[in-house]
Amino acid sequence: MALAPFAADPALTRGRRYALASASNRGQRDEYQRDRDRIVHSIAFRRLRHKTQVFVAPDGDHFRVRLTHSLEVAQIGRTIARALNLNEDLTEALCLAHDIGHPPFGHAGEDALKEAMAGAGGFDHNAHTLRVLTRLESPYSHHPGLNLSWEMVEGLAKHNGPVAHAPWALAEIDADWPLDLAGQPSLEAQVAALADDIAYDNHDIDDGIRAGLLSLDEARTVPLVAEGWEAARARWPDCSDSALRSELIRNQIGRMVADLLAESRRRIAAANPRSIADVHQAATPLIAFSPEMAAAERTLKRFMYARLYHHPQQMAVAEQARVIVAGLAHAYLSDPATLPPEWAARLPAEEPARTRHIGDFIAGMTDRYAVARYREVVGPVDMPEGA
Template sequence: MTALAPWASSPRASRGRLHAEPGAAERGPRDAFQRDRDRVIHSISFRRLRHKTQVFMAPDGDHFRVRLTHSIEVAQIGRTISRALGLNEDLTEALCLAHDIGHPPFGHAGEEALERALAGKGGFDHNGHTLRTLMMLERPYPRYAGLNLTWETLEGLAKHNGPIFAPNWALAEADAEARLELTSYASLEAQVAALADDIAYDNHDIDDGLRAGLLSIDQLCEVPLVARGWAIARRDFADLGDDRLHGEVIRSQIGAMVNDLIAETRQRIHASGVASVDDVRAAGRALVGFSADMAADERRLKAFMYANLYHHPRQLAAAAAADHVIDGLFAAYHADPSLLPEEWRIRLPDAEPYLSRHIADFIAGMTDRYAVSRYREVVGPIDLPEGF
């Protein structure tokens, strides 16, 4: 690792963990942020990401991305950016790997279904559920719940997208326990993780959309950022067929976005005068970001992807089926909690909203395929559209 910049997060200056860990040094020469990264990787919730939707629900193709592979790709981009900026790569990696752990089965369709199920009971938000999972639902240690991550990792997961002034109940509970200073900005490592996520899914979703036949390069060239990359690829590889150039366009686009972000962020850091991570939190604005031109290009790309991929008729049909599965599971477990597995029944709260939240916790932890199999077991047969 390169020497840390003054405004980077240092494990030696960490605010620590909620629970003391005597004898931790006996488990290897790792610093606090390296331990956090490793705890995420070894968690059950992280392993389950291999069967959770990224874009395509329970995909039947081995080459499509899922939450796990997406998180790994985000971490790779995040580490590259952090190294260039002199930030803490291990903290960045921990945040990138953990950022989607709170997603329920079926991606945003599953999240919307759980949000409805918990209407009037606090609702559901995947970001808040990430904190809830890592602080309470994961239970690898004998004396306390959660992974006992450092304050810096919890803070970064809570507010990597910026300050939070109206936290939902799950995030409010996390804040009450860890005092995450939700109304300030997070560390630069957390800000990098948020933009690495955008870069990864902006580009890799293009790759999956092309592979699935839901997008064409002609369509994509309506987006100026893609059109510029395609023109360069065609110029440099004029002897190759179009299908050989898709990956080149995506790689060059990722490189352009990463380079722009690094250059813009360096300028913002210099202009802000920050000299420490506490100065970063008090800066009053995000210091990691794209230039104005790249930000505009990225917004146009996102708008295109929503119109042509995320809201494609085939995707909407799959989302409707996912919605039906989550609705049916929640209704069945709420009507008869004895259908829950024993380890969840023995901790079943008696009163609302805690009963409904407990059921939502169980459902949110499911993989796509487990949710479908449990639906068939506790509700009944279901016909699923192409893609399941």
């Protein structure tokens, strides 16, 4: 498949921060295929298996975690990229990597870590993704990080749009290797951002109902869901509610993807970009939902926050998660000798590097590892550790 002229072309990459050694024995891969493979083979990616998506340390094998969510985002992203003649490999790599910077316990853990690190610049999971991939995960002998392509790093930095005020972790990376933070991201990065929204908007409904925190009747109060349900019921009138729920989720994803493709094609035709440089200089994103779908999606999000993410049962677990992360930060900052030897040995002497180093350690934890370390260095806590 020929790439569109405005797609990211691996033959025109801006390169990597560090020159590659000879890799003649590593297979015939282009730059973005290599990026994808480096993500998949990373320890940080494997840790997503035990990091919260919606439910903390889920005991049920059928619930999504950060790893399975990232795989689902990648599948949606590749479908969109192929339809628009964009680079599928870069899109997939961005989708797979987008959540690597999340600390344990999702947004509850991030809130606690941000507060604990307030004096050292705070914490931002998007910026931490870049810190992990360019600084902390270092499987190579001759440079830090995974040495990803410029387009990969830039896409992760800006997949939610241009960055006006970079958090400290991103600012450090940008100072070392400028990422044109004020410009629009590549279309591949824009696709990854909306593939993420499509995945969790719909799959979180599925998990919420499966967990018993949402009911179908509640979900059908959302116009977008109600329309999808009626269409599915009309097509399969004899289907059970449980089977029809799966059809609803699939059809709703398809409907959102179809809308995104139609609106994005309209915007691309109107802007008429001739190169990826034109994409970076565009006044607005070129990958988007229609105004009607964007409004419907915002309504769905409001519902999910009110009925699932802020459900009393979820809030109680989130409070315990905040206690664990805050307790770990206090313990390690008060007595760094309690850090594992390899982390204690590298502890900087001065602030803010000292607090940031401890933040790096905590942010890399899985849910169950955080629970175990809390019990070790702080005390008992009532929190599931999962499988």
